[in-house]
Amino acid sequence: MLQQQVEGSYISCVQFSPSVLSPETDVHSEKRWRLNRKNVIRKCASVSDPKPYTLVFEGENFPEDGTGTQGIKVSSFQEMLFYIGILGESAEVYLSQSFKSKNLSTYEKIKDLTYVKAKEYVRNYKDDKDFAVLMNKIPLDIKSLIDSSLAIKEDDFTPEVLKMHYVHKKKDTNVMISESFSKGDFLYFNMYDQTGEIKFDHDSDHVQGLLILEAMRQASIATTHISGELPDEGTIALLSYDSGFYNFLELTAPIIIRTHTPFLFDPGDKDRDVVVSCQVFQWGKLAASGLLRGKAFPDKSRYINYRIRTEKLQGRAKKLYDAKMSTIQMTMGASSCLKSL
Incomplete structure (x- = not known):
């Protein structure tokens, strides 16, 4: 028993690696010593280098270790699986001995979980609205951003504007992201x-919503190219755009947009649906979010073929509309003639 092997302490944390959870899973004790798979106890490396995120189940308390990690509470194993698939090596799971004794089957499932399985679960996630809600619960990773080139404080320098081809623009002045x-x-x-x-025809004391929507749209396109590896000559047709606004964005402080997509381009695939999640932060607080869905095309020819098909459908709709209008006009004309008699 693991409990017996770490005598005088209890299991408090399951941490996973970016490759495979199961064979590389390490179990932490309350005394912050690590027990590896070979039953060798050694000091836990995460004390000096804590993960940015800690996952706990609802009803559990976050560890009070003062490391500054950000906490996310989950309501089920499926939610835990989702966040592991999204966050990967940026997170660790914290489980108390009390939780283990009451939820042994869940504990065993987490121990046997693989990172590949969690990633696949996210890639096949079908509920877009639930996807957006879960993504919005993830706090901003300030710990990692401190070491980045992005501006996160008022006196930070803003990085260079993103190359315009990533957002399908012809002028740098039209690019809204770095x-x-x-x-x-x-x-x-x-x-x-x-x-x-x-x-705009008026000045504003905050960043207008239309600008935020356009910035999230551009960030989503760029993410499909950068993370999703859509070729530079590829394009995207927007299918839906769900957004929410929660706080004003001030004009005086840096704004961060965080994006994620499960999309990954495969040259052997035909036209693919793509979904991108966006969160907009200022001072670490969520101000707006968006979930964009579209159809990705690897080159212009695929897009043109798609437009030919949609134009044919539009042509049929126009014929039906014209026929309906003609019938209505004829009926109205006949009625008018009867009234004049």
């Missing part, structure tokens, strides 16, 4: 509060 910073499966951008394409 060069990206990558951590795990997330991309981070600074957002600019101006673009040459959008002009």
Whole structure:
């Protein structure tokens, strides 16, 4: 029994590696010593280098170790699986001895879980609305951003604007996001509060919503190319755009956009659906979010073929519309003639 092998302490944490959870799973004790698979006790390396995120089940308390990690509470094993698939090596799972004794089957499932399985679970996730809600619960990884080139404080320098081809623009002045910073499966951008394409007829004391929507749209396109590896000549047709606004964005402080996509381009695939999740932060607080779905095309020819098909469907819709309008007009004309008699 693991409990007997670490005599005088209890199991408090299951930590996983970026490759495989099961054979490399390490069990932490409350005394912060690690018991590896070969039953050799050694000091836990995560004390000096804690993970940015700690996952605990609802009803459990976060460890009070003062490491500054950010906590996420989950309600089920499926949610835990989702966050492991999203966060990967950026997170660890904290389980008390009390939880283990009451939920032994769940504990064993977490121990036997593989990172590949968790990633596959996220890739096949079908509930977009639930996906967006779960993504919005993930706090901003300030610990990693401190070492990035992005501006996170008022006196930080803003990085260079992202190359315009990543957001399908022809002028740098129309690009609203910076060069990206990558951590795990997330991309981070600074957002600019101006673009040459959008002009308002009044001044505002905050960043307008239309600018935020355009910035998230650009960040989603860029993410499909950078993380999803869609070729530079590829394009995307927008299918849906769900968004939410929670706090004002001030004009005086840096803005961070975080994105994630399970999409990964495969040259052998035909046209693929792509979904990108966006969160907009200022001072570490969630201000807005978006979930964009689209159809990705690896080159212009695939897109043109898609447009030919949609134009044919539109043509049929137009014929039906014209026929309906003609019938209505004829009926109205006949009625008018009867009234004049």
